[in-house]
Amino acid sequence: MSPAKRHAKVKMTDIAQAVGVSAMTVSRAFKGDTGVKPATRAAVLSKAEELGYVFDATAANLRQSRTGFVAVVVPSLENANFSATVRALSKALSQKNIQILLANTEYDVEEEERLIPQLLRRNPEAIVLIGTQHSKRTRALLKKAPVPVIEIWDLPREAIGHVVGFSNFDAVQLLVAHLVKSGRRRLGFLGGEAGNDPRGQQRRAGFVAALAQLALPAHRLVPLGTAPVGMTEGAAGLDRLLSQFPDTDGIICVSDLVGFGAVAQCARRGIAVPETLAIAGFGNYEIGRVCEPALTTVDVGAEQIGQRTAELVFDLLAPGNTRQGPRRFDIHPDLIVRRSTP
Amino acid sequence: MSPAKRHAKVKMTDIAQAVGVSAMTVSRAFKGDTGVKPATRAAVLSKAEELGYVFDATAANLRQSRTGFVAVVVPSLENANFSATVRALSKALSQKNIQILLANTEYDVEEEERLIPQLLRRNPEAIVLIGTQHSKRTRALLKKAPVPVIEIWDLPREAIGHVVGFSNFDAVQLLVAHLVKSGRRRLGFLGGEAGNDPRGQQRRAGFVAALAQLALPAHRLVPLGTAPVGMTEGAAGLDRLLSQFPDTDGIICVSDLVGFGAVAQCARRGIAVPETLAIAGFGNYEIGRVCEPALTTVDVGAEQIGQRTAELVFDLLAPGNTRQGPRRFDIHPDLIVRRSTP
DNA sequence: ATGAAAGCGCTAACAA
DNA sequence: TTGTTAGCGCTTTCAT
Numbered sequence A, B: 001m002s003p004a005k006r007h008a009k010v011k012m013t014d015i016a017q018a019v020g021v022s023a024m025t026v027s028r029a030f031k032g033d034t035g036v037k038p039a040t041r042a043a044v045l046s047k048a049e050e051l052g053y054v055f056d057a058t059a060a061n062l063r064q065s066r067t068g069f070v071a072v073v074v075p076s077l078e079n080a081n082f083s084a085t086v087r088a089l090s091k092a093l094s095q096k097n098i099q100i101l102l103a104n105t106e107y108d109v110e111e112e113e114r115l116i117p118q119l120l121r122r123n124p125e126a127i128v129l130i131g132t133q134h135s136k137r138t139r140a141l142l143k144k145a146p147v148p149v150i151e152i153w154d155l156p157r158e159a160i161g162h163v164v165g166f167s168n169f170d171a172v173q174l175l176v177a178h179l180v181k182s183g184r185r186r187l188g189f190l191g192g193e194a195g196n197d198p199r200g201q202q203r204r205a206g207f208v209a210a211l212a213q214l215a216l217p218a219h220r221l222v223p224l225g226t227a228p229v230g231m232t233e234g235a236a237g238l239d240r241l242l243s244q245f246p247d248t249d250g251i252i253c254v255s256d257l258v259g260f261g262a263v264a265q266c267a268r269r270g271i272a273v274p275e276t277l278a279i280a281g282f283g284n285y286e287i288g289r290v291c292e293p294a295l296t297t298v299d300v301g302a303e304q305i306g307q308r309t310a311e312l313v314f315d316l317l318a319p320g321n322t323r324q325g326p327r328r329f330d331i332h333p334d335l336i337v338r339r340s341t342p
Numbered sequence C: 001a002t003g004a005a006a007g008c009g010c011t012a013a014c015a016a
Numbered sequence D: 001t002t003g004t005t006a007g008c009g010c011t012t013t014c015a016t
Helices: A012-019 A023-030 A038-051 A057-064 A080-095 A109-120 A136-143 A168-181 A198-213 A231-244 A256-269 A286-290 A302-317 B012-019 B023-030 B038-051 B057-064 B080-095 B109-120 B136-143 B168-181 B198-213 B231-244 B256-269 B286-290 B302-317
Strands: A069-074 A099-104 A126-130 A149-152 A162-165 A187-190 A220-222 A250-253 A278-280 A297-299 A328-330 A334-336 B069-074 B099-104 B126-130 B149-152 B162-165 B187-190 B220-222 B250-253 B278-280 B297-299 B328-330 B334-336
Touching: A012 A023, A012 A038, A023 A038, A057 B057, A069 A080, A069 A109, A080 A099, A080 A126, A080 A302, A080 B099, A099 A109, A099 B080, A109 A126, A109 A136, A126 A302, A149 A302, A162 A302, A168 A187, A168 A198, A168 A250, A168 A278, A168 A297, A168 A334, A187 A198, A187 A231, A187 A256, A220 A231, A231 A250, A231 A256, A231 B286, A250 A256, A256 A278, A256 A286, A256 B286, A286 B231, A286 B256, B012 B023, B012 B038, B023 B038, B069 B080, B069 B109, B080 B099, B080 B126, B080 B302, B099 B109, B109 B126, B109 B136, B126 B302, B149 B302, B162 B302, B168 B187, B168 B198, B168 B250, B168 B278, B168 B297, B168 B334, B187 B198, B187 B231, B187 B256, B220 B231, B231 B250, B231 B256, B250 B256, B256 B278, B256 B286
Parallel strands: A069 A099, A069 A126, A126 A149, A149 A162, A162 A328, A187 A220, A187 A250, A250 A278, B069 B099, B069 B126, B126 B149, B149 B162, B162 B328, B187 B220, B187 B250, B250 B278
Antiparallel strands: A099 B099, A297 A334, B297 B334
8 A cells, every 4th residue: 555545634724824815725726726827727726636546425425515526327238228228328427517416226116116226325416227117115205306307218297307218109100111112011019018127118009009000900019028138039039920820921029139149049030030030129229230131120219318408407407496396308310221122 | 396405405503403412412423433322322313314414524524534435437338347346346345335436538548547646535445447558647646646556357467456356368378279270270359459458458469478488370350340349240250250260160259249250240140159260258248158159268356346345345444454555456257268269 | 310501513694 | 815703503521
C-alpha cells in the first residue's frame, strides 16, 4: 500500500489552510466559479494536486440535496438490445457527469421489488426502468417516490410517470403485414408466452390480433419457456412448431435470437428459407444481419430509446424545470426486410 | 404529481418526534440494532411507513465514511462475455446491498481517464476495471487512490492492485494444441491486432508464440480493425485470409463472434468446415453453441470472474480486514471441442 | 434501553 | 474577490 493511502483524508480546509485562503474559495475554485482570481484558483488547484486531494461528492451531495446519479433498472444485460439502450443512455449522461447506478433484476419482479428501495435510499435524480411490469408494492413505492420515474421499452396503458417506448403490439403488425403481402397465410409465432417478459407477450398478442383482423388463423403459437430465451430455444421451437403445424409457411419470432435458432435449425433439416418457410425475427440484432439467410426484422430503436431517455433526464433536471405533467415519447420501430422472407 | 411529492422531506427526527423518542432510537430501530425495545421498534417502523419515510443513504455515508457501492468500469456492455461478468458481480454484490456504479469506456482509454476521477469522487469502496490497459495518468491516479483497485479479465505483468483474470496468451495455446494434434499445420488468426483490445492482442501473441515453439509458420494473421469486432468483421476477415493464404487449413478467431462470421461465410462460399477448413472461436458465446457447425472454443469463465471478484470485494470490505498485500486470482480457461474442428 | 451533543466535508446565504 | 456562519441528515460517542 502506498504511503498516500495511510494519510488521513485531505479535505478542502487542508488546501485552504495550505494556500492561505478560506474553504469557500477552494470550493469556488473547484467548481470553476466566476469570481475567483485566476492566480488564486491556480494556487488552489496546484496545491490540491500536490496534496492528492480528492473531492468528496458525498458531502457535496448531502449539502446540495443533489446526487448527480440516475438509477437504471434492467431485466438483463445479456441482451444486446438492452445493452444498446444502456450504452446510449450511459454515454449521454456521462457527458454531463451524471453517473449510473445499475440494478439487474434478471426478469424477476420480486428481485426488482427488493432492489428499488435500495436505489431510492441513495437519492437518485431519476429512476429509469426497462419494462413496465412491476409488483404492486413496487408500483406504489414508485408512485410516491420523490424522483421522476421513467419507464422505457414499452408503452404502458397506465404509466407510473414518464415513458420512452414503443408499442411491441403494433410493431409486430409490420411483420405480419409484410408476410401476408408476400402471400403467406399459415403463420406461426415462436415465443412470447413467458409471464416474465411482457414485451414478448405484447408481440405475440399483436400477432394474434393482426391475424384475427385479416381473418387468418392464429393458433400456431409455440411457447419457448421463461425469459430470457435465445438461439437454443429458437432451434427447439422450430421443431415443435413444424411437428404440430407442418403446413406453416411463415414464422415470426419473439426476437432475432430465436429467429436465428430457427433459421439454423432449418439449415440442419434442409428446409428452404424463405422458399418453403419464411422466417422473421424482432429487434434487429447483429446476428440477424449476418446469418444466412439474413433475417427480416423490426428495428425498435434501442439506442434511440437510451438517447431520448437521457434527453428527458436532462430536461427533468434542468434548474428552471417547472415539473409539468408526465411526458411520453413514442418511438416508431422500422421494418427491415431481408432475405429470410420473400 | 402526487401530493406526497410536494411535502418536505421526511427525516429521522420527524419520526422521532411523532413517536416520542430520539433520533438515535429511530436510527437504531432501522438498522435492526440490538438494544431497542421491540415495541419501540414496531412503533418507529410503522410511523416511518405512515409518513413515507425514505432513509437517506447519502447522509449516513458521509457520517460513516462508507458508501456501499463499487465502481465498475467496462470497455463495453454489448459483449456477452463482459455482461456475464457484470451480471455475476452485480448479483453477488446486491445480495449484500452493495450497489454498482457503472462506467462504460467504449474501449477508449481517454474516456476511461475522464471517467475514473468522477467515480473516485463518489468514494466507492472498490473500483473494478475490466482490462489492464490504462493511460499513464489513470494508472497514477489509481495507484494512489484510497480504494482497492481490482483489474479483471487479464493477468497484467504489473498490476495496480488486485487481479482476477486469466492469461489470454496461454488460453489460445489450448486451441493451437488441439488443431495441431488433429493434423492442421497451416494455421491463421483472425483479429487481435487492435490497439484498443489488449486481450485480443494477447490471444494473437499467444497464437504466434505457440506456432513458433512448434516450428510452424505464423504469418497468416489478418487484422479486423478497431474493437469491438464482431460477426460482420469475421465474415470479411475470412475472405481476406483465404485470398492472401489460400492454403490455410485452420483458423483461430479472436472471439466466437468473429468465428461465427467466418463459419457463415464458409457456408456461403461452399467451404466445408471442418473438412477443408477448421475454425475455432474464443469465449464460449451462445452463438458458438448454436451455429452450424458448432464452434470449438475456449470458455474463459466470465461468470466465475465476476463471482470471484465479488468475493474479493467482500473480503476487502470485511471489518477486520488487515489490508494484506494485493491478491491475484488466476482463472483457468477450458477448451471446448465442437464440430467446427476435426 | 434511550438520549444529547458533536461532527462527517461540503456549500448556500449573507457579509465584507 | 473573498470570508463567516450555519446546516444538509445521519451516526459516533458518551452519558444516563
